[in-house]
Amino acid sequence: MTSTSRPTTVAAVVPHPIQHFAPLYRAVGEGPVDLRVLFLSRAGLDRYFDRGFGAEMHWRPDITEGYQHEFVADLPLRPEWRQPVAGTRAAGRVWTALDRRGPDCVLVHGYRHVGSLAALAWARRRGVGALMMGDSELLGHRTSRVRAAKRLALPPLLGRVDAFLTVGDNNEDYLAHYGVPRERMFRTPYPTEQAALHKALTDRAAHRAAVRAELGIAPDAVVALCVGKMISRKRPLDVADALRIVARAPRRPDARELVVIMAGDGVLRPALDAAAAGLDGALRVVGFADQERLPRLYAASDLYVHPAQRDPHPLAVKDAVLCGLPVVVSDRVGSIGPTDDVRPGRNARIHPVGDVGALAGILDELRRRPDLLATMALESEKAVPDIDLDASIDGFHRAVAAVRRSERPR
Structure with missing residues (x-):
């Protein structure tokens, strides 16, 4: 993926372990990418009460096996993580962990979590490529106030991202709506078990x-x-x-x-x-x-x-x-x-x-x-073939390669 034999190092900053992402993390870590996943919470590994299901839940413990990872913070489940002190502390730990790892690229899942914003700020300050994956779309109802706020805030924020791992047609239309060029989009279907x-x-x-x-x-x-x-x-x-x-x-x-x-x-x-x-x-x-x-x-x-x-x-x-x-x-x-x-x-x-x-x-x-x-x-x-794990792996690698080709000097 690069002109040298050294693998590209990618740090994924993730709110908490998510079961369906584990197959992708394992697969890309076996290729020309040195992936390290930085979790900000143990939510899901430990038993918790899911309000939607109305029952206690927890993921299988093997969702963190088979790839490099570490827990850089231990934020509680939402909405508690929104507390300013906890968020500031978690952001600091993200910066510390990224400085210690010194990755070539960072990957964040969306832009709503304090860890994602901290990682994007770190990448900009250090001159490191930034990738983002999400599933936002334009189908849902949004008030005029929310639409106006997004129109002001999202174009400059998304402009700091070098490549987007998109999950589908509506997701790509959403990004284009807020000014993201389609050549910066790389189809990476959501992985699953x-x-x-x-x-x-x-x-x-x-x-x-x-x-x-x-x-x-x-x-x-x-x-x-x-x-x-x-x-x-x-x-x-x-x-x-x-x-x-x-x-x-x-x-x-x-x-x-x-x-x-x-x-x-x-x-x-x-x-x-x-x-x-x-x-x-x-x-x-x-x-x-x-x-x-x-x-x-x-x-x-x-x-x-x-x-x-x-x-x-x-x-x-x-x-x-x-x-x-x-x-x-x-x-x-x-x-x-x-x-x-x-x-x-x-x-x-x-x-x-x-x-x-x-x-x-x-x-x-x-x-x-x-x-x-x-x-x-x-x-x-x-x-x-368009949506399976192989397609996800291919999109991930193409996005990382594009970022490395266009990255700015540190």
């Missing part, structure tokens, strides 16, 4: 039969999967409402049974359990599914549904595409685009957010059209 998905897919027929037998679902039923926190922003009750509309419609001879498996937990769980009780088996609420069970649910399904009010770039949708599933999403999902996970008219159907009638119509059509499901599944399979 794809090895577990591949393992499940190698025995898809067995998982399909086992999951359906466990849940009492007919072998020939059309099964849609919905994964996520059961909170209002995700709009899981739209699925139940759509199923009621489908149930009330006259049953056509070519229509197979439609069943939705809903995996997750949260404040809307009681309402979804009550809805499932009145849907005669069309909705199966299975609760939180861990990393062992979730791949089997994907393998057992025929399509994936995601009706969220807003979701910048949901990993559950990406996992569905990696499993070759057609996807049905609301128009507020940020991974919609011709080169992204959700490709309208190809592997996906899109409905206006909150329009349960449109969602019901799509589901009813797909349960009657095995040929259409098969065509959409094939399109998801075709999308895999």
